[in-house]
Amino acid sequence: MLAETGALAETGDPARPYVLLDSQGIVAVPVMAFFAELRACARPAATIRSYGMDLLRWWRFLSGWGIAWDRATPVDARDFARWMQIAPKPVRAHWRRRASGEVQPVRSVRSAASVPNPVTGRAAPGHLYSVSTRAHCETVLRSFYAFHLEESTGPIINPFPAARERRPLPVEAGTPSRLSTGGRYRPSVPHRLPRRIPDDRFNELFAALRHNRDRALLAFWVSNGARASELLTSRQRDALPGEQLLGVIRKGTRAYQQLPSSPDAFVWLRLYQEEAWRAGVPRGAHEALWWTLRRPFRPLGYHAARAMLNRVNELLGSNWTLHDLRHTAAYRMARDPELALTDVQWVLGHAHLTTTQIYLPAGRDEIVEAVRAHHERQTRQAQLPSTSAAGYRPESLNDLFGGHL
Incomplete structure (x- = not known):
């Protein structure tokens, strides 16, 4: 296992939201230039953080072998791809355990196999890096070195090359060759069915909630199909019960969009607001719509919302995720014969109709x-x-x- 040297630090500056620190605690200038390019291309801070975690993993790998980033070769990239196939993911202790200095045990590679959950039928995240994580990491690193190759600030050969040329079988003479656009060390990601929650399981999940805030959140997620982070961007002025609309800021485009939601969601929202305002939660059109339940009151973040769902999962013995609620809403709308698929595309915020069509097949x-x-x-x-x-x-x-x- 690699030593967890370096870090991805949040700066609080919108122009430079994250910086990568190397093993010496110094800002990695090549990564900072790459982040500046992403920011100039209007990539959100969440995307930069996702790219930064992949680059941090690569930086730690290079530091463990004493290799400079601009001296890496395709052999090093191949070894990194092989390492990600067998390396266990690092275990991050809860912040309370980190504060107390408690040591987290290291996972064993032999315990990498994950047993399917008896409630959901889906395996929990394994102890090894998933195929999608490895594919995303390869794409990010290949893009990183392609950027520096164009800027003439990195190695003259991209350590993460494109896939080798694949020639079709010689059935006909003069058939042109086909060049794959993927990376050579990028694994194939299997196609997965939408992870919807069956109606009876959703009723169990909803009944296990203890607070009106949580009931309102789930009612909105499962009715308007907003992403978990998008729903948490709503302000108190964005809820329009008379029109059954809730305004959110879209994740990719950062555009403001009003989504139609179910009447039940607004009922639970009103019950939650009455409780929150009596407890002392700030009230105002520009204030956040969702707040923590305990003092000091803070706007509800994504990790706090996920912790809420995890507590219910522990009670039910399930492993549902917040994104499963979006899949459930999309599946219900796409399977309705009286609702046009283009309308579902608009509600979900998909750029292409083919993305919405994945919810048409049966679950x-x-x-x-x-x-x-x-x-x-x-x-x-x-x-x-x-x-x-x-x-x-x-x-x-x-x-x-x-x-x-």
Whole structure:
């Protein structure tokens, strides 16, 4: 396991939200230049943080082997890709444990296999890096070195090369070759079905909530399909119960959009607001809509909202995520024959209709039930007595004997 040297520090400056610190605590200038390019391309701070975590992992790998970032070769990139396949993810202790100095045990590689959850049927995040994480990391590092290659500030060869040229089978003469646009060390990410929550499971999840704030949050997430972070950007002026609209700031474009929501969500919101205002939560059109439940009152953040759902998961023995609520809302809308798919695309904020179409196929639970029903029909069919002679079609015998068989 690599030593956790360096850090990705938040600056609080909107023009430079994050900086990467190396093992000596010095700001990595090449990464800072790359972040400046991303910011100039209107990439949000969340994207820069995601890229920074991948670059921090690469910086630690290079520091462990004593390799400078501009001296890395494709061999080093290949070793890094192999390392990510077998390296356990670092365990980050809770902030209370870090404050007390408690040591977190190291995970064993042998315990990497994750057992599917008995409630959701989905395996929890394993102890190894997932395929999607490895693919994202390879793409980020390849883009990082491509940027410095264009600026003539890095190595003359990108350590993370594009995939090798793939030639089709010689079926026809003169067939042009096909060049893959992916990275050579980028793993293939399997296609996954939408992670929707079945109606009965959602009712159990909703009933396990203890506060009206949490009930209002889930009611909005499952009705308007907003991302978890988007819903938390709403202000008190953005809730319009008379029109059943709630304004949010979109994650990618940062555009303001009013989303239609269910009447039940506004009922729970009103109950929560009455409790919050009596408790002393700031009241005003420009104030945040969602607040913590305990003093000192602070606007509710993403990690606090996820902790709320995790507490309910521990009670139910499940492992639902906040993004599952968005998938559930998208699945319900996309499967409604009276709702146009382009309308669903607008509500979800998808740039392409093909992204919305992934919610059209049946979900895992529906597929399982359909296959079970198929097996039951096959069993009943096998138990029925045969009424026709072997080798003759039943309709032919009915024509011959006048339908008396």
